[in-house]
Amino acid sequence: MNIPKISDAEWEVMKMVWKKSPINSEEIISFLSVKMNCSAPTIKTYINRLLKKGALGYEKSGRSYSYNPLLSEKDCIRAESSSFLEKVYDGAIGLLFSNFIEDEDLSEKEIEKLQKLLENKKKHHLPPETKKK
Amino acid sequence: MNIPKISDAEWEVMKMVWKKSPINSEEIISFLSVKMNCSAPTIKTYINRLLKKGALGYEKSGRSYSYNPLLSEKDCIRAESSSFLEKVYDGAIGLLFSNFIEDEDLSEKEIEKLQKLLENKKKHHLPPETKKK
DNA sequence: CTTTAGCGTTTACAAATGTAAACTATGTAT
DNA sequence: ATACATAGTTTACATTTGTAAACGCTAAAG
Numbered sequence: 001m002n003i004p005k006i007s008d009a010e011w012e013v014m015k016m017v018w019k020k021s022p023i024n025s026e027e028i029i030s031f032l033s034v035k036m037n038c039s040a041p042t043i044k045t046y047i048n049r050l051l052k053k054g055a056l057g058y059e060k061s062g063r064s065y066s067y068n069p070l071l072s073e074k075d076c077i078r079a080e081s082s083s084f085l086e087k088v089y090d091g092a093i094g095l096l097f098s099n100f101i102e103d104e105d106l107s108e109k110e111i112e113k114l115q116k117l118l119e120n121k122k123k124h125h126l127p128p129e130t131k132k133k
Numbered sequence: 134m135n136i137p138k139i140s141d142a143e144w145e146v147m148k149m150v151w152k153k154s155p156i157n158s159e160e161i162i163s164f165l166s167v168k169m170n171c172s173a174p175t176i177k178t179y180i181n182r183l184l185k186k187g188a189l190g191y192e193k194s195g196r197s198y199s200y201n202p203l204l205s206e207k208d209c210i211r212a213e214s215s216s217f218l219e220k221v222y223d224g225a226i227g228l229l230f231s232n233f234i235e236d237e238d239l240s241e242k243e244i245e246k247l248q249k250l251l252e253n254k255k256k257h258h259l260p261p262e263t264k265k266k
Numbered sequence: 267c268t269t270t271a272g273c274g275t276t277t278a279c280a281a282a283t284g285t286a287a288a289c290t291a292t293g294t295a296t
Numbered sequence: 297a298t299a300c301a302t303a304g305t306t307t308a309c310a311t312t313t314g315t316a317a318a319c320g321c322t323a324a325a326g
Contacts, residue, residue, distance in 0.1 A: 005282085007282075007283055007284085008216075008220055008283085008284090009283075009284065009285090010283090011220050011221065015223065024303095025303070025304080026302095026303085038284080038285065038286085039285075039286060039287095040286090041285080041286050041287065041288095042284070042285050042286060044286095044303085044304075044305085045283095045284085045285075045286075046283095046284090047304095048304090048305080049282095049283090063292080063293060063294095063302080063303070064302085064303055064304080065303085065304080077221055077222075077232060078232075078236060080217075080220075080221050081221065081232065081233065081236070083141075084213075084217045084221075085237075087141055087144050087213075088144065088210055088213050088214065088217075089210075090148065093233065093237045093238075093239060093243070094239070094243040094246060094247070096233070097230070097233070097243075097247050097250070098246070098247070098250055099210060099211075099214065100214065100226065100229070100230070101247070101250045101251065101254055102250075103211060103214070104218075104226045105226075106226065106227070106254060108255065110226070110227040110230075111251050111254060111255050112255075113227060113231070114227070114230050114231070114234070114251055115248060115251050115252075117230070117231055117234045117235075118234065118244050118247055118248050118251070119248075121234055121239060121244060122241065122244045122245075138312085140312075140313055140314080141313085141314090142313075142314065142315090143313090158273075158274080159272095159273085171314080171315065171316085172315075172316060172317095173316095174315080174316050174317065174318095175314070175315050175316060177273085177274075177275085177316095178313095178314085178315075178316075179313095179314090180274095181274085181275080181276095182312095182313090196272080196273075196322080196323065196324095197272085197273060197274080198273085198274080267326100268325100268326085269324100269325085269326080270323100270324085270325080270326100271322105271323095271324085271325095272321100272322090272323090272324100273320105273321090273322090273323105274319105274320090274321085274322105275318100275319080275320080275321095276317105276318080276319070276320095277316105277317085277318075277319090278315100278316080278317075278318090279314105279315085279316090279317105280313100280314090280315090281312100281313085281314085281315105282311100282312080282313075282314095283310100283311080283312075283313095284309105284310090284311080284312095285308100285309085285310090285311105286307105286308080286309090287306105287307085287308075287309100288305100288306080288307070288308090289304105289305080289306070289307085290303100290304085290305075290306090291302100291303090291304080291305095292301100292302085292303085292304100293300105293301090293302085293303100294299100294300085294301085294302100295298100295299090295300080295301095296297100296298085296299080296300095
């Protein structure tokens with residue numbers, strides 16, 4: 001699957017649609033115009049660009065449309081993450097982690113969750129081909 | 134410090150300069166024109182834009198210039214990372230980690246290093262204000 | 267000295283992005 | 297039926313980005 005480039009502003013729209021799909025433009029606009037501090041027409045533009053890019057689909061719903069994602073959140077996050085990893089870290093995932101761990105606030109609980117994840121990863125240590133999905 | 138927006142292509146230049154500063158344009162161009170598969174004038178443009186943005190400085194060095202970073206790698210990575218975290222994860226750092234751990238390949242050794250980092254983080258668990266730098 | 271090879275500077279241009287107004291069609295309230 | 301509000305569609309425009317050619321200055325070569 002080829003993930004098209006999704007701009008920063010468009011990501012806001014996608015995140016809403018992923019969370020609340022099916023969702024109509026009124027909802028999108030009323031929420032995002034506040035969060036992004038921009039006008040309704042602006043958000044309409046983002047929605048339209050996403051339709052054109054094939055990231056969103058729609059169907060009639062009463063007097064207006066209802067939107068749904070055509071790209072999975074997982075896939076978009078993957079694409080975005082790996083381009084970030086490449087751009088900033090030249091692919092050095094270990095470095096990425098240590099920087100984030102250093103810079104970001106993590107609750108005790110989160111730290112423990114991550115430790116568990118790593119423990120698991122180490123145990124199974126699946127070769128690349130076995131990665132799920 | 135206000136980090137200006139650095140585009141994808143410009144990041145390539147910055148990474149070289151951080152690694153090899155002071156470095157002259159010949160070196161930058163000969164390396165990046167291959168890596169990025171683009172022409173010399175293109176890379177000159179990137180360099181110039183970075184100068185204009187205040188991301189690079191220069192000094193005469195024989196017949197040409199020698200460039201050096203005016204923004205620290207740490208700071209740029211921080212800025213870029215937090216905007217990525219916001220854009221893709223709405224700030225949910227725990228989720229970011231678990232996705233990366235799930236998706237990326239980590240060697241046994243790297244996993245252990247991360248575990249150590251987390252262990253440390255847990256022990257000290259510094260409140261935000263105490264974060265170094 | 268004059269020419270030329272190189273480097274830096276200026277100009278160019280299309281596509282993407284952020285931002286938004288103008289226009290159009292249609293359902294709903296007089 | 298007719299006008300108004302509303303949602304969707306079209307058009308607009310400045311800025312940023314990717315990409316690169318054109319131009320001009322200076323140092324080296326003839």
